Amino acid sequence: MKGIKILERVLIAIPIMLAVTILVFVFMRVMPGDPVDKILGESGHVSAEEIQALKSEFHLDQPLSTQLRIFISGIFHGDLGKSFQERRPVWDIITERIPATVELALGALLFSLIVSIPIGIISAVKQNSLVDRLGMAFTFLGISAPGFWLGIILIIIFACKLGILPVYGRITFAFKPIHITGMYVLDSILSRNWPALKDSLTHLILPSISLGAAQAAVTTRILRSSMLEVLRADYITLARTKGLSEYIVITKHALRNALIPTVTVIGLQIGALLGGNMIIETVFAWPGLGRLVVTSIFNRDFPVVQGAVMFYALIYVTANLIVDILYTYLNPKTFL
Amino acid sequence: MKRLVYLLLIVFLLLGLTSNIFAASKDTIVIGLSSPILSLDPANHRDRVSETVIRNMFDGLVTRGPDMVIVPEIAESWKWLDDTTCEFKIRKGITFHNGEALTAEDVEFTFNRIIKEGGMDGESSPRKGLLGPLESVEMVDDYTVIFKLSEIWPVLLKMLPHQQIAPKDYLEEVGTEEFRKHPIGAGPFKFVEGTLIERVVLERFDDYYGGSPDLPPVGVAPLKTVIFEILPESSTRVAAFISGACDIIQIVPAVDVPLIEKNPNRVIKYSRGTNAYNLEMNVTKPPFNDVKVRKAMAYAVDRDLLIEMVYNSEGSVFAGPLFPYEEMFDTSLKPYGYKPELAKVLLKEAGYPDGFSIVLDTTAEFKEPAEVIAGMLAEVGIKCTVRLWEWGVLKPLLLKGERDLVLQTWGSSILDPVGYVDAKFLTNGRGNYSQYSNAEVDKCINEGASIIDPAKRKEIYKEMQRIIYEECPAFGFSTDDLTGCSADLINWEPIPDSRINLHDASFK
Numbered sequence: 080m081k082g083i084k085i086l087e088r089v090l091i092a093i094p095i096m097l098a099v100t101i102l103v104f105v106f107m108r109v110m111p112g113d114p115v116d117k118i119l120g121e122s123g124h125v126s127a128e129e130i131q132a133l134k135s136e137f138h139l140d141q142p143l144s145t146q147l148r149i150f151i152s153g154i155f156h157g158d159l160g161k162s163f164q165e166r167r168p169v170w171d172i173i174t175e176r177i178p179a180t181v182e183l184a185l186g187a188l189l190f191s192l193i194v195s196i197p198i199g200i201i202s203a204v205k206q207n208s209l210v211d212r213l214g215m216a217f218t219f220l221g222i223s224a225p226g227f228w229l230g231i232i233l234i235i236i237f238a239c240k241l242g243i244l245p246v247y248g249r250i251t252f253a254f255k256p257i258h259i260t261g262m263y264v265l266d267s268i269l270s271r272n273w274p275a276l277k278d279s280l281t282h283l284i285l286p287s288i289s290l291g292a293a294q295a296a297v298t299t300r301i302l303r304s305s306m307l308e309v310l311r312a313d314y315i316t317l318a319r320t321k322g323l324s325e326y327i328v329i330t331k332h333a334l335r336n337a338l339i340p341t342v343t344v345i346g347l348q349i350g351a352l353l354g355g356n357m358i359i360e361t362v363f364a365w366p367g368l369g370r371l372v373v374t375s376i377f378n379r380d381f382p383v384v385q386g387a388v389m390f391y392a393l394i395y396v397t398a399n400l401i402v403d404i405l406y407t408y409l410n411p412k413t414f415l
Numbered sequence: 416m417k418r419l420v421y422l423l424l425i426v427f428l429l430l431g432l433t434s435n436i437f438a439a440s441k442d443t444i445v446i447g448l449s450s451p452i453l454s455l456d457p458a459n460h461r462d463r464v465s466e467t468v469i470r471n472m473f474d475g476l477v478t479r480g481p482d483m484v485i486v487p488e489i490a491e492s493w494k495w496l497d498d499t500t501c502e503f504k505i506r507k508g509i510t511f512h513n514g515e516a517l518t519a520e521d522v523e524f525t526f527n528r529i530i531k532e533g534g535m536d537g538e539s540s541p542r543k544g545l546l547g548p549l550e551s552v553e554m555v556d557d558y559t560v561i562f563k564l565s566e567i568w569p570v571l572l573k574m575l576p577h578q579q580i581a582p583k584d585y586l587e588e589v590g591t592e593e594f595r596k597h598p599i600g601a602g603p604f605k606f607v608e609g610t611l612i613e614r615v616v617l618e619r620f621d622d623y624y625g626g627s628p629d630l631p632p633v634g635v636a637p638l639k640t641v642i643f644e645i646l647p648e649s650s651t652r653v654a655a656f657i658s659g660a661c662d663i664i665q666i667v668p669a670v671d672v673p674l675i676e677k678n679p680n681r682v683i684k685y686s687r688g689t690n691a692y693n694l695e696m697n698v699t700k701p702p703f704n705d706v707k708v709r710k711a712m713a714y715a716v717d718r719d720l721l722i723e724m725v726y727n728s729e730g731s732v733f734a735g736p737l738f739p740y741e742e743m744f745d746t747s748l749k750p751y752g753y754k755p756e757l758a759k760v761l762l763k764e765a766g767y768p769d770g771f772s773i774v775l776d777t778t779a780e781f782k783e784p785a786e787v788i789a790g791m792l793a794e795v796g797i798k799c800t801v802r803l804w805e806w807g808v809l810k811p812l813l814l815k816g817e818r819d820l821v822l823q824t825w826g827s828s829i830l831d832p833v834g835y836v837d838a839k840f841l842t843n844g845r846g847n848y849s850q851y852s853n854a855e856v857d858k859c860i861n862e863g864a865s866i867i868d869p870a871k872r873k874e875i876y877k878e879m880q881r882i883i884y885e886e887c888p889a890f891g892f893s894t895d896d897l898t899g900c901s902a903d904l905i906n907w908e909p910i911p912d913s914r915i916n917l918h919d920a921s922f923k
Contacts, residue, residue, distance in 0.1 A: 110807070110808070111807060111808045111811050111812075112805075112806075112807025112808060112810070112811070113807075113810075113811070116810065116845075117807065118461060118541050119461055119541060119544070120461045120462065120826075121823070121824065121825050121826060121846065122461070122825070122826045122827075122828075122834065122838070123827075123833070123834030123835055123837055123838040123845075123846070124544045124545045124547065124833075124834040125544040125838075125845055126543065126544045128532075128543075129539070129541070129543045129544045132532050132533075132539040132543075133539060133541065136533075136538060136539055164453050165453055165454060165611065166454065166459055166535075166538055166595075167592070167595070175610060175612075176612065179613075231650055231651075231654075234650075234651065234654045235654065238654060238658050238660075239654050239657055239658050242658060245660065246651060246654045246655040246658050246660050247644070247646055247651050247654075247655055247660070248613070248614070248644065249613070252614065252616055252642055361647060361648045361651075362648050362650070362651055363651065364613075364644065364645060364646045364647070364648065364651055366610065366612040366613035366645070370451075370612065370647075371612065374451060377805070377806075377807065379807055
């Protein structure tokens with residue numbers, strides 16, 4: 080039964096993605112700015128024939144309805160079109176960048192969880208203690224500090240002053256592992272290339288912290304407040320009176336219940352980590368999807384923006400679905 | 416908890432000990448580029464950054480050195496057979512990176528690929544316009560090729576350094592798509608690997624013919640590996656340069672110059688810019704439909720101070736439309752200097768004794784100079800507000816004449832009026848944001864582009880400059896390009912057309 084429900088949700092995702100993409104298709108074309116003008120740049124030596132040839136090649140001289148028909152028919156044939164700027168299939172351009180974005184999002188998520196879960200629990204258990212106050216000061220800083228600012232500060236300290244971490248990029252050229260998944264940390268492990276693993280991890284640290292800091296702060300606060308609520312519940316008092324150790328009470332009874340709202344937030348964060356990393360990717364010259372989308376919007380590279388938005392829609396729909404499935408395990412009373 | 420802290424400390428220390436891995440060895444150079452590369456196919460872009468990478472892998476018929484003089488490269492010599500026909504003799508003994516000989520057939524193929532509609536496996540090249548009225552390129556024998564123009568075009572040679580020769584056989588064998596993934600040229604470095612958004616790695620081509628004999632030293636490049644890193648964020652690029660991760664970086668922000676200069680291993684190289692900054696006024700609408708107001712604006716802005724304050728470089732103030740260091744510039748013209756009192760008088764005469772309010776449109780990258788200009792205009796009573804736009808949104812409004820005042824740049828990498836004045840000052844030019852239109856100027860622009868004799872061209876452009884100077888639809892300046900360079904790098908100078916030519920470069 081649960082399987083059918085999951086399948087149903089997956090099928091519902093398809094029209095959602097399509098609707099989002101069509102909206103973007105229309106908005107991009109309604110927006111002022113000419114893709115051909117962008118290709119030809121701010122220079123002379125441009126002929127009218129040249130402009131016409133490019134417009135015709137990109138179907139920009141056709142009515143909007145014809146352009147939409149060509150686009151939709153392409154999608155059903157598995158063809159997202161070609162980038163106006165690079166003249167390469169959009170599918171290739173996007174899939175080339177997804178591993179970088181996913182790797183950074185996972186790094187940020189890992190950082191966020193490593194920091195937020197212990198601090199959230201300790202802050203709640205030892206409410207109003209020094210640890211709690213320091214933890215809350217950290218979350219305040221995490222929420223207030225913009226990612227790009229934090230990124231630049233971290234670069235100045237750890238790369239320029241101390242020289243212990245690299246300024247930019249995903250890996251040093253000489254250490255690049257064999258391409259398996261495109262995620263260098265994972266590829267290094269799979270190919271047992273330990274120097275590459277070390278190098279890719281050092282590259283991942285600063286962008287992950289910069290991207291994950293705000294998420295860590297939010298998760299810490301949510302976990303702390305839900306823990307506080309749960310710790311005051313009758314069943315926790317009962318567990319304590321039964322003589323269970325404090326460790327068991329907190330981890331088995333309190334944490335599991337406090338995790339329900341926390342998982343919701345983490346689920347939403349996965350979407351934000353994958354889709355909201357444009358600035359961090361730019362600061363750290365991280366060759367991911369975020370940077371691509373920003374550049375493509377400025378260049379009016381319609382096919383790339385459409386393809387990327389489809390991917391983002393897929394991420395959000397999937398992240399929400401995963402959260403809903405996780406709910407059913409954390410709280411068997413909920414249904415899909 | 417304590418254990419976790421200790422563990423993290425140990426990890427950090429270990430990482431610290433391994434930090435030497437980031438330093439490149441001295442036969443490897445790392446260049447920080449200011450934007451992503453659009454293509455590695457020399458026929459498939461209109462972008463200076465892409466061209467910088469491509470021109471280290473591909474050579475052209477001709478090239479230019481830091482002094483901007485055109486010298487032979489793959490071509491050994493050339494001869495004009497008549498006003499529209501030019502014959503090029505190709506150097507013998509040149510091979511592509513795959514070992515195949517470069518002949519006139521490859522030259523013919525390269526140019527036809529650009530000028531023919533759908534010439535790149537059905538796609539049209541965006542570089543066609545850069546070859547103006549080039550009608551055909553035909554091979555006469557293995558080492559002779561004839562260029563035929565449909566009309567006289569005096570800048571053919573100046574435009575040719577921007578076109579690189581591609582291998583016909585290889586391209587036909589693998590197709591355009593594969594060629595773009597694994598490009599092969601006849602330049603000093605060959606492609607190893609890379610993606611357009613991350614980095615491109617090149618390796619020395621040991622069978623290189625040596626390059627232009629007019630740009631010694633001739634021979635194989637001293638550097639073994641060249642790595643182009645894509646670092647669009649300027650603070651990251653500067654941090655990478657200061658930390659030693661990059662040996663050369665493009666476009667150093669003026670504000671970071673003092674920080675860089677503190678480091679004895681890092682130097683800033685200045686080269687004359689080929690981008691004109693223009694303050695353009697809409698001549699079809701009040702208040703700028705009055706030439707007195709336009710001149711008052713020019714007198715009110717201290718461009719020398721602006722260049723010094725904002726760009727921390729030498730730069731040049733324009734007198735009229737052209738760069739003061741280009742061949743066709745009329746040296747008798749002197750820039751409108753900073754004369755705020757005269758500006759006030761002119762405003763009064765034009766009926767604006769108390770000035771007026773105006774919006775200065777620009778994009779985020781020019782925010783700082785625009786704000787300085789607004790401050791200077793306030794001194795003469797013009798209340799100027801800076802409005803920042805996204806360029807794709809602003810440009811159509813400017814071309815429709817819906818805005819009043821704009822600060823923008825326009826490139827002229829060949830430093831010739833052709834390709835510049837026809838965009839900026841010709842009626843309905845594709846960069847004519849001042850809506851300027853003057854039949855006499857249009858006539859000069861068209862005539863100047865259809866005569867070969869430099870002396871006659873200079874005479875025609877002199878008249879054009881005089882009129883534009885007098886009517887003042889725009890006033891401009893240029894700044895030096897700032898390139899960051901490692902102090903131990905020798906035999907390397909930036910070129911005004913932004914090319915980073917690494918053929919001769921080496922480390923001390």
